[in-house]
Amino acid sequence: MRSDPAWHHASPWHYVNIGDDETYETAQKNPEGDVVEAIQRLTGVLRDSQATPQDKVVAVKFLVHFVGDIHQPLHVGRHDDQGGNTIQVQWFGAPSNLHKVWDEQLIEAQKLSFSEFAASHSIGFSGGQLPSYVEGSSALDFPLIHDAQSQDPS
DSSP states (O other): OTTOGGGGGGGGGGOEEEOTTOOTTTSOOOTTOOHHHHHHHHHHHHHOTTSOHHHHHHHHHHHHHHHHHHTSGGGEEETTTTTTTTOEEEETTEEEEHHHIIIIIHHHTTOOOHHHHHHHTOOOOOTTOOOTTTTTOOGGGSHHHHHHHTSOOO
16 A cells, blocks of 8 residues: 555554653644544444445554554654654664664564564464453453544544
8 A cells, every 4th residue: 555646645644753741632633644543533434334345444454554553662653753763773784764673674684574474473372262361352342442432533
């Protein structure tokens, strides 16, 4: 999707930058959205009985990606350094920035395909068994989704 110009509008949905003396609630919001707003809005799509199956598939794909994004520390980062993008570093002697090293270059240095990397870091559920904290849980049991359901997704 990144290379498809039709999805360029989704670029700001991947991150949120917050000032040092702010919280998400007090920070100025990007009018084009951010990762927190996108997760709330897309959760609303999944709960919407009028949403098309195609819209729900797109919502799930984005949600999986965005949940990964918010666990990358620089996607929920400092406003002053634009999530590490303005912190210049040397990566094996080549100029880079902290965000790029953390987001791409650490994994690329492993020289594995995405599937090989995922397999090498598998948490190894055996026999299709889920851990007890997941088994029998509903998506609504998880705080982010539960909090989002009480908010207007539009």
